[in-house]
Amino acid sequence: MPELDATPVQSPADAGQVRAGEPWPAPQAPVPVTATVLVPGSKSETNRALVLAALASGPSTIVNGLDARDTVLMRDALRALGTGIDESADGWRVTPAERLTGGATIDCGLAGTVMRFVPPLALLADGAVSFDGDEQAYARPMAPLLGALRDLGADVTTSGAPDALPFVVTPVTGAAAGAGGTARIDASSSSQFVSALLLVGARLRGGLEVVHSGGSVPSLPHIAMTVAMLRERGVEVDDSQPDRWVVSEGTIAPRDVAVEPDLSNAAPFLAAAAVTGGSVTIPHWPAQTLQPGDQLRDVLAVMGAEVDLRPEGLTVTATDQLLGAELDLGGASELTPVVAALAALARDTTRISGVAHVRGHETDRLAALSTELGSLGAKVHETHDGLTVHPRLMAGGEFRTYADHRMAQAGAVLGLVVPGVVLDDVTCTAKTMPTFVSLWQQMLAESVTEVDAELAEEAETDPEVHEPPSILDGLLPVPSDESRSRP
Template sequence: MPSPDWHAPAVHERIEALVTLPGSKSLTNRFLVLAALANGTSRLRRPLRSRDTLLMAEALRSLGAGIDDGTTDSAGADWIVTPASLRGGGTVDCGLAGTVMRFLPPVAALCDGPVVFDGDEQARVRPMGPVLDALRILGATIDDGGRGTLPFTVHGAGSVPGGEVAIDASASSQFVSALLLAGPRYEQGVTVRHVGPPVPSEPHIEMTVETLRDAGAIVDDGEPDTWRVEPSEINALDVQVEPDLSNAAPFLAAALVTGGQVTVPGWPQHTTQAGDAIRDILDAMGADVSLTREGLTVTGTGDVSGVDVDLHDASELTPVVAAIAALADSPTVIRGVAHIRGHETDRLAALSRELGALGSDVHETDDGLHIRPRPLTGGTFHTYSDHRMVMAAAVLGLRVPGVVVENVGTVAKTLPTFVELWDGMLGGSGHPARTADAASA
């Protein structure tokens, strides 16, 4: 059910805040999958609690894993994952989570019976064909009525032969990651060869490879567009989840567009998160950016410049970058993101429509957006059940009074405490914004 609309607050003074963010959705869900397939009990420290990660945890419980998320103690508690024999007979609710609908069918193929997958209405148009077809080649039986989308049934047989498969992953890097995560448990392991246009968001595959190696899997990624996972046990994990760097983007953008300063503590010195690209983007758009052991600090200089940027590897940043671009003093070209037409919504069409409705001159290109800044006015900003659209609208609202964000609750997909954190940042005047853990305790 849609949530109430939200009047995005405008500010007329310099923001100065410390914003502590919860863990990465991408890492939390990868760690959950590996922990459910591991040879012992795992501990995930500072995981993200959001709709996507809670859907993943519940789905893995339905497949047999024990997951204690500590909700009776504290929202900041560790998650304890105890693997068990994988069982069929249940239904997986994917919601709108691409990681659930794509990462879990290869796991379900290892179950001892059928597993039904379905999700939100918008999820039923997201492409699934490449990963389902690949699983058939590797030995799994799947009934999707020939649609290549939700709903479908994976008929688990207790084991999967595995082997080599060629797929076109140009629509989503998640197709590759899905096969690799379950690959160590397949009898012959898995070799995935990508054939087609360049894979988008390739850092997410690097993240998958790194998490597999953290769990003791042997992964060979030395050949371009080819990944080989050897059959092996998956070791139990004891890991701390990095802050979600993509979720940090709107808060850091606030510093740029208001001429203020925002620090996100715990920013990793080395990471496979694609959201780390926001550092260079904000620098190019006029901010001073400093990474220290304490965290990442972005300081606005009073200038917001347009850019020509390829976001192929960090496409989840597109909505926030587009919002900044609409507030800049020169045009922006965003390239390399044709694939986000198949995300939670058609993000290119949505951004063009909503920015245009506020007064910006926005044109879709074959693979992105061309944004020419114009004076903006307030109005309703439709979000299309897309969490990133909420974040983009919040950035715009800082400088454009009267922006009303439709269905703000959809941001719970990756950051349920977004509004609390946003209000805390704006009320800061040098005082820290509440952490996500404190806001949801």
């Protein structure tokens, strides 16, 4: 395990607040990270709950929903289609429209759930719906979903590259309006194509059959989450055959839900314990969950950490070695960047497989990780479906995030033990966790406070032990409000 630099880490005096595009010196951990971190709600669960609430037969309330750019974009998209969403301290009250309204332009940003889950809703609208997003989103795979919408009668026109953002979905009118049927797709590049169609299926006349034809579907746990949430609302879904899902026509019942913590966003905080020799607890970790991020427990255990799940939460405690491992992350590919950072700091080689599809995420994550880890000294080899990471002595330098929140999280983990790591942009974490930097700061501050308290206790019992000065001041800058709302 890398040794920690005991020198107190200070932020630059003129750093002020972190703004979009401003370099961010990733802070080193001056002591083993020992903290309890409250992680916000799951993005995957939040956006599915929002879509289902918008399609339900009555109002629903969502508590502990994630408030981040991806979920703001989803709420704005549903409002543009006529859904009522009232936000309060008690949660979000979602009131479905009698009929979804056309004529809207939906900003998808860089949110895969928005650009995939919302276009099928246009099948139920009373007019055309336009979709656009960040320029980086134009490269994300969309063709299988748009092809399925055409098979269901919609007219889909694009104004840029074929079958990519930006595009317009015009629903069929007349007697065929709102009809279901069979959608045949190749979902080998994203499980979101399947989930997107399943979410709307019960509202289509005659229901919907979704058949996958192609390579293996990645992130199957995300589809299982979609199916489970549909069933919780009284929707009949037959998934008894591989690569085939049948949703029966019927009512989607309203349901009040409390969203679980986002287990994938917990990854960098738990990784912090593993790489610094510390211990981190995530409260309210569910004993049973459909979130793919729960695989992190197995990953950390295989890499040598102690993992303890109790009713109060999940605690990960480092051991004396961080081990390399053979890891298939096909079911939880969003963990790839943080796990790759762990691998670069491990004792021996790690092979990550099953994640070819992450080349189509916010950026080509395999190429980005190979480049950025390599620039800091690790030896990384790209394979057809993953990475092989050979740890070597690492040195500081620029770590580019490619506007990808998971890349930024990976860079922050590396910075805990590698001096001089500077992220070109940390504000991209606002995509799914606007509070990332402040939570990172609190985690490190709590760790130092823990050590200060131990030293103070020793000083009381042994007069020769002197308490060192506190190192809390200026630990690292917090993003400004402007950077949190970065488009």
